[in-house]
Amino acid sequence: MKRIFVNEKWCLGCRLCEYYCAFANSGEINMVKALKDKPIYPRLRVEDDGGVTYAVSCRHCTDPLCVRSCIAAALSVDAGVVTIDRDRCVSCYTCILVCPYGALAHDDAGVVRKCELCLNNAIGQPACVAGCPNRAIVYEER
Amino acid sequence: MRLLAVVKRTKYTQKGKGAFEGSSSKTPLPLTAILYTQKRFVNPPFAIVSRVFCTQVYMALYSGLSLDKLMPVDIILFNEQWRSYGESYAFPPVDAIFVYCERTGDVVRLEGQVRIPSGCAVAAVISRAGKVMSGEKIITAMKPMHDRSNGLGGGYAGYGIYPEYRDFYAFHLFFNDNTARKQCEQLLKEGYEVVQAELIPTRQVAAITDAPLIWRYIVQPLRSCLERVQLDEKEYVTRTVMKINTEHDGANVFSSGKNMGAFKAVGFPEDVGAFYRLDEYAGYCWTAHGRYPTNTPGWWGGAHPFTLLDYSIVHNGEISSYDANRRFIEMYGYKCTLQTDTEVMTYIMDYLLRIQSLTLEEAAAVIAAPFWSTIDMMNDQEREKLTYLRAVFASLLVTGPFSIVLGFSGGLMALNDRLKLRSMVVGEKDDKVFIASEEAAIRAMEPDAENIFAPAGGEPVIVRLEEGSY
Amino acid sequence: MRIEYVYPEFEVVRNEARCIQCRVCERQCANEVHSFDPDTGLMLSDESKCVNCQRCVALCPTRALKIVKSDCALRENANWPQGLIKEIYKQANSGGVLLSSMGNPNPLPVYWDKILINASQVTNPSIDPLREPMETRVFLGKKPAKVERDEGDGLKCTLAPQLTLAMPVMFSAMSYGSISYNAHESLARAADALGIYYNTGEGGLHEDFYRYGQNTIVQVASGRFGVHKDYLAAGAAIEIKMGQGAKPGIGGHLPGAKIVGDISRTRMISEGTDAISPAPHHDIYSIEDLRQLVYSLKEATEYKKPIIVKVAAVHNIAAIAGGIARSGADIIAIDGFRGGTGAAPTRIRDNVGIPIEPALAAVDQRLREEGIRNQTSLVVGGSIRSAADVVKAIALGADACYIATAALLALGCHLCRSCHTGKCNWGIATQRPDLVKRLNPDIGSERLIRLMTAWKHEIMELMGGMGINSIESLRGNRLMLRGVNLNEKELEILGISHAGE
Structure with a gap:
């Protein structure tokens, strides 16, 4: 089964995954409308200990x-x-x-x-993976 | 703005010493010439003038292609006078020479200085047993392919045609005038024993006009000269040919082999054959060519075959790699003066076969190299060899469509480009092998020809005389 | 605070209606342009720090950002362009030589854009590369002047060592130090996958990349950083760097701050020491000295590697190249004055050297006149920007091209020309670990491979149009080129005719 894996080596801590996740599960079609001036509730969180950053989400x-x-x-x-x-x-x-x-x-x-791998929303595939600029989050069979 | 000379071409007559008749041509020809920048012009820049038998020269300020500011400057009688005019009056350097066509009033570019793409017909016949055939046979072959040429060039090469002079070089030359001839003869006398010098016999053929002086010299390099310059005989002859063709205005060596000769002219090949009385020659191998230059009229020097030493090439096609080939081969003493792409092929073959001592098969593998995908699948030895040849002679790969017949002493080789973009068929009957652009040509020579096949692209067909047959 | 005299060059335009305060811009800007104001809940910008690298623009999920050139202008003056005035202010502030990065940005002639390519019509069929074989394989190295035969009359097929390229493009020298580990890894992996070569530059070869040695050209420059026997043996070829198009006549300077960890080890100099490459090789003051180095390197590698000599295109390049060809070099690389750099004095970069097109044409012609063109291969660089530039360069006479800026662009470079600051937001020209990691070599190598594959397709299309199905038939085939908007002299040097001729 394909799962989401994170490679902290490439995680930049930019947190884009959080925003793409929150947007993907918002039911909105416009990111600004979905997220502007609202607290966001993404289904994954980027942990940051000051050195290493890592996006944590369900391992299924x-x-x-x-x-x-x-x-x-x-x-x-x-x-x-x-x-x-x-x-x-x-x-x-x-x-x-x-x-x-x-x-x-x-x-x-x-x-x-x-995280339900975006299978139950309109996106159909993990938005965090698509939105990661550095391929730190991947969706693959291992 | 560039200064431009326009030469007005008229009919050449031999009225008096080297004189030209004025602009009284009754049958003006459709002509073409090429824009020439002075830098690429042979020095002096007017050399080409004699080659087109011009009489009038105009100077014009040239911008774009507008020529409305033509000013007649003088009537040039012949070459030397032009030169003296240039020297004494500090004639300005000419950036371009155009030919003025009286009939249409067009000023067009001069052929002979530009590469001419062309479609064509080729044919060849060889007797493996070395039995000689009259030139009549090969002329017959060209008749059914009449429409493959357009009357602007035809030619033949015959092998074994000068048996009595088999150890001598037979030079065939075009001269624009007797001045050019005398200069050239002087050069020959300095380095060669000239056994015989004569006009090549021709017969009146209505369709062949504007013939230059066509001479044949049977010569042998002087031993003393060979020793002095420390060259082997063939290299010595090659250099003479290159020297005449590049430096002697109004002279062009179009055949320079032993016991072989090329015959070529502007006209349909069957007319050219009759003109040169080929029926009176007998050879064991003949090649022929009918020319179809696509956008320019032919000129005598541009007709096929193109020859050097014993090598002659007739070619149907257009070489897209021309300038890559030319710029490579010119590093080794060759000069492409005729600017017809076939010329470069002749020099390539001479370079590969004579200078580099490659076999015919190896030379074919250079100019029509197998694709890498094919080479990579070969056994180690073959792959190594073909990779070597392609790497070393990369710039001699010939791309673009071609079918050629290479004639040499003792045989011939037919070859197509590696994609086979031009037609060529081979047939045989008894001791004879026939090659032509179309089967019809083979049938014209031998109705019962057998084993007719079309060689694959890049697959050389090599025919040699049987051992001791000639 | 000192008066800066000039208004910042760029403005950060933030569309407040779109900004969701995700703060990606803030996290991604190494120049610290963006910041979040918790009191107002708004993003703030400090334009004075912006270099217009577009990292924030590219990552902003709602496309709320754009960077525009400031329209705050000095009074117009044709004699004193704004750039020049600002440079004067900068120098009056700093008292130093101005530094710049990447290639010469000035509007000097780009001859590639004035050269047009031929195509077949009627008399010669064009060839469709999707249906017919179309060959782009190139061998770089010395070719014999005369073939030899063995006793059995077979050909002796031993060639001097050659580089075999699947297409006539290689990645040009960029040192480890001037660009990051991940940039190097991307180049190495892409070269390996593409069947071409990348070049270590003068900073040595990181031990992790020895495995890509088959596709690596190792460079020996005047500083000799990281040069040792194993290094020389590791590559497929050795390049002696005599000069660089962006800064002919001067050496290099990598500040001690960048000489840390692996870079210090790879360069074989102590941490924190400035890496200074002298302007000349101090063992090469003339052509005969070059010959000695060429043969020293050949001896050191048992004559198994071709030696490349790289020079900047300068005024008498044709004569220089002739000398190099006779020095024993197998390949000559010429770098034109639009070539890039990680850092160069601005005045040098923008005023020294000549464009690659006339340099190439002159060198090719000169080597042919000397009859030695086939004994040496010619590689050119210095702003080869597209497949069309490659085709034009080959037709002018090059065997292959070096590209570097184009490769960096594929890796994400946005040509902000601030490499010398070491704060490359795209993880390329930096050694800051948090920035270096922004370039994932998995992505970088893929992008390079895709770029080169695309170029290869385009090269094949252009060749096919000309009726040429093998790259060697294009090499030096200047009849396939025509000039537009070029004067007689330029045409003469380029050896091409004007369009319409």
Whole structure:
């Protein structure tokens, strides 16, 4: 299965991936309209320790702790992709706590959001990958 | 603004010593000439004048192609006078020479100084047994291909035609006038034993007009001269030919081999054959050419075959690599004076075969090299050899369409460009091998010709006389 | 704060209606032009630092940015162009020699643009490279004047060492130090994939790139940085750099600040020392000395590598090239005055040397007149900008072309001409690790490969149009060229006719 991989060697910390992600999942067709003067809630986050930068997003684990721990059965594995049914999420945040990678977060409404590889939005393929100027994020079979 | 000379071409007559008749031509010819910048002109820049039998010269200020400011400056009688005029009156250098065509009033460029792209017909016949054939046979071959030429050039090369002088060089020369002839004869006498000097016999053919003086010299380089300049005989002869063709105004060596000769003229090939009385010659190998220059009238020097020593080439095609080839070969003493692309091919063959001692097959692999994709698939030995040849003689690869027949003492080689962009077929019957642009030409020579095939592009067809047959 | 006397050259135009304050521009600008003001929530700009490298423009996700030339102008003066006045202010401020980067930007004649290419009509079929073979393979190196045969009358097929190029273009010398590790890796990998060569420049060869040695030309320049036996043995050819088109007659200077880590090791000089290449080679004061170096290098590499001698195009280049050809050099590289550089004194770059087109034409003609053109190969550089320039250069007489600026453009360079600042936002002409990493060699090499593949297609199309199906039939084929807007003298030197002739 193709997954998103990050190569910190090439990550510039420009954070464009965050903006492209937020835009991709905004449902808007114009980035300015989607993101201007609003807090953004991307499904991946660039971690920065001052030296190394790294975009963190869901690894789509084969046996995901988040799915196992979800009390509302909002998280499930669909053809290898860990997806979330946001209507079912009860905002207990257990998944956020158990994810060893810190790949989950919640949005302004408190509902958990996570990377679904853009398969469930209009883009159809990971926007962070397409938007990365230095191929630090790749979507490939390994 | 450039200064321009316009030469007015009229019919040449031999009235008195070197005189030209004024502008009284009754049959003006459609003519062409080329714009020439002075820098590329042979010095003096007027050399070309004698070659076109001009009588009137105009000077004009030249800008663009407008020639409305023509001013007649003088009537030039012949070459020497032009020169003395130039010296004594400080005649200004000429940037261009055009030919003035009386019939149309057009001022056009002069051929002979520009490469002429051309379509053509070629034919050849050889007897492997060395049996001689009359020139009649090859003339027959050209008849069905009449439409492949346009009457502006035809020519032949015959091998084995001077058996009584087989160890002598037979020079065939065009002269514009007797002055040019005398100068040239002086040069020959200084370096050669001239066994025979004569006008080449011709017969009146209505369609052949404007003939220059056509002479034949049977010569042998003087041993003392060879020793003095420390050259082998062939190189010595080559240098003489190049010297005459580049430095002698109004003289052009168009054949210089042993026991062979080229015959060429402006006209349809069958008329040219009759003009030169080829039926009275007998040779074991003949090649022929009918010319179709596409945008210029032919001139005598530009007709095929092009020869050097025993090598003669008749060629149908246009060489897109011409200037690359020319600029390479001119490094080695050759001078492309006739500016017809075939000329360079003759020198290339001489360079590869005589100077570099390549075999015919190797020379063919240089000028019509196999593609790298083919070479890369060959066995190690072949690949190494062809890679070597292509690398070393890269600038002698000939691209563009061509079919050529190379004549040499004892055989011939037919070759197509590597894409086979020109037609050429080969057939045989008994001891004879026939080559022509069209099968019809072969059938005209031998109705029962067998094994007719079209050689592939770049595949040389080499025919040699049987050992001891001649 | 000192008065700068001049208004900044560029203005940052930010479309506030589009800006989403993502701050990519801020993070990506090494010149620190952009900043975020938390009080107003707006992005601010300091135009005085902007070099117009367009990094922010390219990365701005909402296309809210553009950099425009400032219309704040000094009073017009035909004798005193603005650039000159500003340079005077700069020198009055700094007291120093002005430095510039990349090629001469002045409106001097570009002869390529005044030369047009022929095509076949009627008498000679043009050839479609999509249907017929079209060959671009080139051998660079010495060719024998006379072929030899063995006892069995077979050809002796041993050639002097040659470089074999799949197409007549190579990447010109750019040192590790003047450009980044990742730029070098991109060039090396692309050369390897394309079957051509890249050139180390004078800074030595990083040990990681020895594996690309088959496609590497190693350079020996006057500073001899990083030159040792293994280095010489690593490359496919050795280039002696006598001069560079952008700065003929002077050496090079890489400031000590850039001589860190791997660069110091590769150059074999201590960290922090300035790397100064002398103006001449101090063991070459004349042509016979050059011959000694050529043969020293041949000895050191057992006559297995062709030796290239690179010179800048200067006034008597034809005679110089003739001398080089007879010095034992296998290949002559000539660099025209529009060629690029990582740093050169502005006055030198903009005023010294001659354009490559007449230099090439004169050298090719001279070598032919001397009858030695086939014994040496000729490579030209100094602003070869497109496949058409390549075709014109070959037809004028070159065997192959060197490109560098075009290659850098493929890597992302936007020709801001600020290489000498070391703050290349595109990760090319910099050694700052955070900037170097902006050039991912996976992307860089792919872009170079795509560029060269595109050029190769174009070269083949142009050749096919002329009815030529092999590059060697184009070489020196000046009849395929015509000039426009050139005077008699220029045409004469270029050896071409005017259009219409």
